[in-house]
Amino acid sequence: MTAAAIKVEQLSKHYGAVEALAGIDFTVPRGSVCGLLGANGAGKTTTIAILLGLLTPSSGRVHILGEDFLAHRYRVLPRMNFSSPYVDLPQRLTIEENLDVYARLYGVRQRRQRLAELFESLDLQAFRRRAYATLSAGQKTRVALAKALVNEPDLLLLDEPTASLDPDTADRMRRYLKNYQAATGASILFASHNMAEVERICDQVLIMRAGRIVDRDAPAALIARHGRANLEEVFLDVVRNTGRHARSEEVSRHE
Numbered sequence: 035m036t037a038a039a040i041k042v043e044q045l046s047k048h049y050g051a052v053e054a055l056a057g058i059d060f061t062v063p064r065g066s067v068c069g070l071l072g073a074n075g076a077g078k079t080t081t082i083a084i085l086l087g088l089l090t091p092s093s094g095r096v097h098i099l100g101e102d103f104l105a106h107r108y109r110v111l112p113r114m115n116f117s118s119p120y121v122d123l124p125q126r127l128t129i130e131e132n133l134d135v136y137a138r139l140y141g142v143r144q145r146r147q148r149l150a151e152l153f154e155s156l157d158l159q160a161f162r163r164r165a166y167a168t169l170s171a172g173q174k175t176r177v178a179l180a181k182a183l184v185n186e187p188d189l190l191l192l193d194e195p196t197a198s199l200d201p202d203t204a205d206r207m208r209r210y211l212k213n214y215q216a217a218t219g220a221s222i223l224f225a226s227h228n229m230a231e232v233e234r235i236c237d238q239v240l241i242m243r244a245g246r247i248v249d250r251d252a253p254a255a256l257i258a259r260h261g262r263a264n265l266e267e268v269f270l271d272v273v274r275n276t277g278r279h280a281r282s283e284e285v286s287r288h289e
């Protein structure tokens with residue numbers, strides 16, 4: 035049996051007195067797209083930072099692509115990549131130089147060809163010789179996505195990948211990601227506040243509240259179970275703990 039892309043068990047993280055993650059469990063099957071939702075401060079960025087090895091959890095187990103990630107992260111990091119609005123690229127380098135540096139770091143073969151593909155598909159041709167610092171927020175987001183795809187990762191972790199994009203560009207980036215996932219069989223976990231986007235491209239959704247996963251399912255199943263018209267309404271019910279299924283799954287599970 036193929037190991038899951040991500041398997042997290044009893045993961046907790048405290049920042050001093052703040053309990054950011056209270057022992058969460060979840061699995062992202064290989065070849066699937068999983069959305070991580072939650073109000074501000076729910077624990078999404080903390081979860082992604084742990085899955086990237088940027089933060090050490092207080093306790094718990096993490097397996098990524100079949101490896102014990104907390105013990106052997108360097109075995110899988112080359113097969114992963116990410117984009118996050120909290121991580122900037124070197125400002126003075128051009129887009130081409132930036133992507134070339136990352137391609138070398140990941141040991142990408144045929145770098146020129148890979149970069150040319152990314153410039154073309156993410157519509158970055160016009161900016162390739164511009165310094166990163168001179169780009170608009172949305173243009174930087176596209177470069178961050180190109181950087182995240184440079185090594186053709188098996189697992190992609192995306193924190194708000196379309197937050198600063200106009201609707202047309204966001205739609206094109208979503209299509210690109212979905213096509214990439216379908217063509218390569220990669221797995222994607224992404225945090226987003228854009229419910230329509232999550233509804234459209236995710237196979238599974240995890241909804242967090244105050245460091246816990248309080249509901250999870252396929253978007254259509256969540257919408258049906260909550261008797262709502264769309265995921266945004268489900269989200270509001272779940273984070274406010276209102277609506278038809280007000281009790282969280284954590285509560286029900288312990289009864």
Ligand SMILES: Nc1ncnc2c1ncn2[C@@H]1O[C@H](COP(=O)(O)OP(=O)(O)OP(=O)(O)O)[C@@H](O)[C@H]1O
Pocket residue numbers: 049052053054072073074075076077078079080081
């Ligand atoms: N370095 C830190 N020191 C102390 N508390 C922190 C730190 N980083 C995060 N927290 C707290 O941990 C909790 C989870 O934060 P996290 O950034 O993971 O939330 P999030 O779901 O990504 O929120 P957002 O949607 O606002 O990005 C919050 O209560 C936050 O205030």
